[in-house]
Amino acid sequence: MKRTEEDKFMERCLYLATKGAGYVSPNPLVGCVIVKNGEIISEGWHKIFGGNHAEIDAFNNAKRKNISVKGASLYVNLEPCSHYGKTPPCVDMIIKEKIKKVYIGIKDPNKKVNGNGIKKLINNGVEVKYNILKSECEKLNKFFISYITKKRPYVTLKIAQSIDGNIALKNYKSKWITGYESRMFVHGMRSIYDCVLVGRNTVVKDNPGLRVNNKKYRDPFRIIIDANSKLNNKYKVFNNDDGKSIRITSNLAKYEYDVRLSSSNGNFNISNLLKKIYEMDFNSIMVEGGSVTFKNFLKSGLFDDIYYFISSKILGDGIKTFDNYAFDTLNKSNKLKISSVKQMGDDVLIIYNK
Amino acid sequence: MKRTEEDKFMERCLYLATKGAGYVSPNPLVGCVIVKNGEIISEGWHKIFGGNHAEIDAFNNAKRKNISVKGASLYVNLEPCSHYGKTPPCVDMIIKEKIKKVYIGIKDPNKKVNGNGIKKLINNGVEVKYNILKSECEKLNKFFISYITKKRPYVTLKIAQSIDGNIALKNYKSKWITGYESRMFVHGMRSIYDCVLVGRNTVVKDNPGLRVNNKKYRDPFRIIIDANSKLNNKYKVFNNDDGKSIRITSNLAKYEYDVRLSSSNGNFNISNLLKKIYEMDFNSIMVEGGSVTFKNFLKSGLFDDIYYFISSKILGDGIKTFDNYAFDTLNKSNKLKISSVKQMGDDVLIIYNK
Numbered sequence: 001m002k003r004t005e006e007d008k009f010m011e012r013c014l015y016l017a018t019k020g021a022g023y024v025s026p027n028p029l030v031g032c033v034i035v036k037n038g039e040i041i042s043e044g045w046h047k048i049f050g051g052n053h054a055e056i057d058a059f060n061n062a063k064r065k066n067i068s069v070k071g072a073s074l075y076v077n078l079e080p081c082s083h084y085g086k087t088p089p090c091v092d093m094i095i096k097e098k099i100k101k102v103y104i105g106i107k108d109p110n111k112k113v114n115g116n117g118i119k120k121l122i123n124n125g126v127e128v129k130y131n132i133l134k135s136e137c138e139k140l141n142k143f144f145i146s147y148i149t150k151k152r153p154y155v156t157l158k159i160a161q162s163i164d165g166n167i168a169l170k171n172y173k174s175k176w177i178t179g180y181e182s183r184m185f186v187h188g189m190r191s192i193y194d195c196v197l198v199g200r201n202t203v204v205k206d207n208p209g210l211r212v213n214n215k216k217y218r219d220p221f222r223i224i225i226d227a228n229s230k231l232n233n234k235y236k237v238f239n240n241d242d243g244k245s246i247r248i249t250s251n252l253a254k255y256e257y258d259v260r261l262s263s264s265n266g267n268f269n270i271s272n273l274l275k276k277i278y279e280m281d282f283n284s285i286m287v288e289g290g291s292v293t294f295k296n297f298l299k300s301g302l303f304d305d306i307y308y309f310i311s312s313k314i315l316g317d318g319i320k321t322f323d324n325y326a327f328d329t330l331n332k333s334n335k336l337k338i339s340s341v342k343q344m345g346d347d348v349l350i351i352y353n354k
Numbered sequence: 355m356k357r358t359e360e361d362k363f364m365e366r367c368l369y370l371a372t373k374g375a376g377y378v379s380p381n382p383l384v385g386c387v388i389v390k391n392g393e394i395i396s397e398g399w400h401k402i403f404g405g406n407h408a409e410i411d412a413f414n415n416a417k418r419k420n421i422s423v424k425g426a427s428l429y430v431n432l433e434p435c436s437h438y439g440k441t442p443p444c445v446d447m448i449i450k451e452k453i454k455k456v457y458i459g460i461k462d463p464n465k466k467v468n469g470n471g472i473k474k475l476i477n478n479g480v481e482v483k484y485n486i487l488k489s490e491c492e493k494l495n496k497f498f499i500s501y502i503t504k505k506r507p508y509v510t511l512k513i514a515q516s517i518d519g520n521i522a523l524k525n526y527k528s529k530w531i532t533g534y535e536s537r538m539f540v541h542g543m544r545s546i547y548d549c550v551l552v553g554r555n556t557v558v559k560d561n562p563g564l565r566v567n568n569k570k571y572r573d574p575f576r577i578i579i580d581a582n583s584k585l586n587n588k589y590k591v592f593n594n595d596d597g598k599s600i601r602i603t604s605n606l607a608k609y610e611y612d613v614r615l616s617s618s619n620g621n622f623n624i625s626n627l628l629k630k631i632y633e634m635d636f637n638s639i640m641v642e643g644g645s646v647t648f649k650n651f652l653k654s655g656l657f658d659d660i661y662y663f664i665s666s667k668i669l670g671d672g673i674k675t676f677d678n679y680a681f682d683t684l685n686k687s688n689k690l691k692i693s694s695v696k697q698m699g700d701d702v703l704i705i706y707n708k
Binding site for chain 2: 173
């Protein structure tokens with residue numbers, strides 16, 4: 001499909017928006033361009049939680065260069081806010097700066113404000129067009145949209161397995177099953193998700209650091225499921241120099257990073273677990289294992305996609321990806337939808353949507 | 355890479371050659387074009403086992419239309435034969451017809467004749483160029499090359515599994531795991547392989563017909579591994595109306611289609627099994643299951659590629675693709691090479707080479 005000029009300016013907004021990835025959560029990723037006579041005269045984006053919104057950033061950048069935005073068009077991938085939050089409402093500024101027309105990607109998914117920004121703009125004589133590159137805009141802010149509309153973080157299961165469905169050898173001497181490209185890709189994912197989450201057994205068997213190996217990027221929070229507080233603080237994941245370790249336990253808090261949540265027989269209800277993570281203002285988690293944790297998320301149905309890395313190795317009788325989870329008919333089994341397929345070095349990455 | 359004129363004529367030979375697929379085994383697939391002033395003036399291909407070779411077919415077609423081939427160039431994807439077989443040697447005919455130059459894909463893989471055809475042509479004043487689209491020519495005749503050089507049929511494991519490594523539910527109520535596109539693709543494969551092969555348990559649990567559902571194409575031979583002759587003749591696979599059922603057994607022959615091979619404790623040695631199939635003049639087999647048979651082929655290392663169909667379903671605790679096969683280190687596990695990856699409906703087909 002041919003891209004229109006509007007699409008191209010919106011694509012630029014989306015690109016600018018991604019620069020905030022990993023830093024603005026639980027807020028949305030937003031980029032903004034101001035256009036006059038078919039040329040971009042200023043740009044901005046939402047850089048950090050609590051900082052200026054993208055529109056304000058674009059206005060400030062124009063002012064710094066003494067560029068007049070009067071009568072210009074403004075493109076932004078999310079409906080401008082009309083309420084007082086950490087910053088004054090963007091629609092007021094748009095009106096004050098005499099912007100002629102506003103092109104909006106998608107409406108604010110928050111039902112309470114949905115459309116109010118647009119209404120106020122129109123009532124003040126600003127032309128508005130919205131739903132430009134709608135699905136791209138929704139995809140970019142899938143974390144934020146889940147946070148607002150489902151009141152839970154967006155959940156990605158990240159699975160790395162042998163072609164025949166094992167995440168490890170029986171003796172766990174199988175580091176690593178997938179190759180360099182896949183592992184580097186996962187490090188990139190970690191720099192964008194608010195948190196990574198693993199079960200207790202993965203900590204014991206693999207002792208992962210769960211950080212981003214490229215120091216240019218920020219590390220995610222590390223959530224460890226350990227209902228009975230069986231883990232001691234010697235594991236890498238509890239090296240809390242950055243204050244980002246969180247252990248979810250049903251026991252009395254023992255370490256500074258312990259967060260309490262009631263369990264039944266040492267098992268957390270996934271819905272309760274996600275509610276807890278939501279209440280901590282996290283909008284996204286990547287579940288990295290192991291087989292019990294994957295099984296629990298799969299059974300709950302509370303996940304959004306699976307990043308499935310398939311190694312070209314055959315491991316035979318190993319640790320199955322989903323622990324002890326049986327069906328008696330195909331209808332009851334989990335059917336996923338393929339979103340994309342690509343070769344990644346010696347592995348294949350299949351992204352499934354639920 | 356840019357295709358030269360030579361490449362294009364050789365591609366045409368390869369295309370023509372494929373028309374014989376399924377009908378010329380164990381002989382090679384061969385196509386031929388005769389070119390004058392940059393135009394194809396005649397074409398031919400090897401149509402059926404025992405029939406005219408491609409070169410002779412092309413000469414005959416030219417004669418039928420009263421077209422002179424004198425001084426023309428001849429393209430053929432495999433070195434013309436120089437020995438008397440079921441038909442007279444093609445090089446003699448090429449010399450007699452006064453072809454000026456012969457463009458050859460690959461030499462005859464048979465060490466005994468390898469290069470002899472070329473030598474005879476050159477000694478008789480015919481110009482020769484060879485190794486044109488070498489790897490494509492080798493790929494097209496991989497069955498024939500295996501038959502000649504390894505003295506065993508080319509072996510493809512065709513696996514259809516859930517994403518988490520199960521070929522069936524525990525109760526076998528899982529027909530089918532993969533979707534329509536994948537299954538139709540497999541029917542196409544059956545029409546090209548000399549034989550499909552399954553183990554006894556697959557016959558009992560699935561009762562497959564193992565034929566091609568499109569009657570335009572020919573069915574493969576059906577080889578059933580049943581060392582102790584436990585199967586009765588009521589299963590679909592033994593409907594021998596076409597004389598293509600073969601049971602390999604170590605017992606006394608009971609049915610007309612029984613072929614004897616000695617086993618140890620009811621297990622066939624895969625190398626012996628392939629020797630037996632080779633001696634029946636089959637150049638290719640597709641192994642369709644089940645988990646014990648897949649395990650035995652994998653352990654033997656006697657296979658050439660795997661067509662791995664991965665369904666978007668998760669089955670949990672089912673029948674594992676490879677039965678009861680464990681490794682203690684990653685080094686000992688089977689590492690494959692990805693040849694291609696593509697989405698096929700709701701499935702992904704990964705082709706691995708060994």
